[in-house]
Structures are given as structure tokens and as C-alpha cells.
Amino acid sequence: xxxxxxxxxxxxxxxxxxxxxxxxxxxxxxxxxxxxxxxxxxxxxxxxxxxxxxxxxxxxxxxxxxxxxxxxxxxxxxxxxxxxxxxxxxxxxxxxxxxxxxxxxxxxxxxxxxxxxxxxxxxxxxxxxx
Numbered sequence: 325x326x327x328x329x330x331x332x333x334x335x336x337x338x339x340x341x342x343x344x345x346x347x348x349x350x351x352x353x354x355x356x357x358x359x360x361x362x363x364x365x366x367x368x369x370x371x372x373x374x375x376x377x378x379x380x381x382x383x384x385x386x387x388x389x390x391x392x393x394x395x396x397x398x399x400x401x402x403x404x405x406x407x408x409x410x411x412x413x414x415x416x417x418x419x420x421x422x423x424x425x426x427x428x429x430x431x432x433x434x435x436x437x438x439x440x441x442x443x444x445x446x447x448x449x450x451x452x453x454x
Contacts, residue, residue, distance in 0.1 A: 327365040327378065333358060351427035358385045366390070374398075378414065384423035391416055393444070408452040416444045 333355045336347050348355040365380040376395040381388050398411035420442050429437040 325365065325368040327363070327368075327380070329363040331361050333361060352425055354385060361385075363391075368395075382418065385425065387423045389418070389422055391418060393446075407454075410450045410452075412448045412450070414444070414446040414448060418442050418444065 333353045334348065336344050336353070336355075338344055338347070347353055350357075353361070362383045363380050365378055367377075367379040369377050371377055371394075374397040376397065378393045378395050380391060380393075382391045393414045393416040396413045398413060400408060400410045402408055419440050420438070421440050427438065
């Protein structure tokens with residue numbers, strides 16, 4: 325099984341224009357220098373029942389690191405248009421500083437604005453081509 329994901333960093337949209345601009349700046353994803361972030365699978369194995377592990381390489385800001393994602397198979401349906409669809413939930417964690425995302429600030433009470441650990445949660449739907 326092979327999986328590949330490419331996201332255009334300039335497509336970030338949090339419904340907060342100022343935050344979006346900051347996320348696209350050199351403080352975070354630096355869209356002027358790094359147009360995409362990518363994931364390419366290197367392995368897939370069954371854990372138990374409908375649970376699997378997907379391993380691969382994730383590239384953010386030009387830095388590539390291995391990552392393992394937990395995968396839960398949600399099932400297969402046939403949609404009203406006759407297409408077969410399979411659903412999956414993926415989750416994992418990464419440390420943003422390992423990818424050059426070092427910006428940090430403190431709130432008025434001394435708390436961190438952005439933590440180092442990033443939780444990844446993806447809902448994926450695959451459609452079988454006719």
C-alpha cells in the first residue's frame with residue numbers, strides 16, 4: 325500500500341486572517357520558501373482488529389522526519405451515486421521544533437501560546453475508481 329499527501333501551505337485558513345498571515349510567515353511555515361508539506365508512506369501493518377499503523381516520512385519546512393500514524397478503519401459504503409467509499413481515522417504526534425517551527429510567546433499569565441507537541445488527527449475517505 326502506498327499513500328502520499330501534499331498540502332499547499334498557502335492554503336492555510338483558520339478563519340482568522342491575522343493568524344493565517346502569521347502561520348504563513350517565517351515564524352511558522354514560511355510559505356515564501358516552502359510551498360508544500362508532504363507525507364509519503366514507507367509501510368503499513370495491521371495492529372489488531374480494524375486498527376493499523378501507517379509509517380512514512382513527513383516533510384515540513386524542508387525537514388523530513390519519520391512518523392508513525394495510528395489508523396482505524398471505519399468501514400466501506402456504496403454512496404447514492406454508485407461509488408464505493410472507505411473511511412479511515414488517522415492520528416499521531418510530532419514535535420514542531422524538529423521541523424524548524426521555533427516561534428514561541430508567553431501569555432500574560434506565563435502560559436505558552438503554542439506548545440511543542442502537535443497532535444495530528446485526520447479523517448480520510450478513499451473513493452474506488454470505476
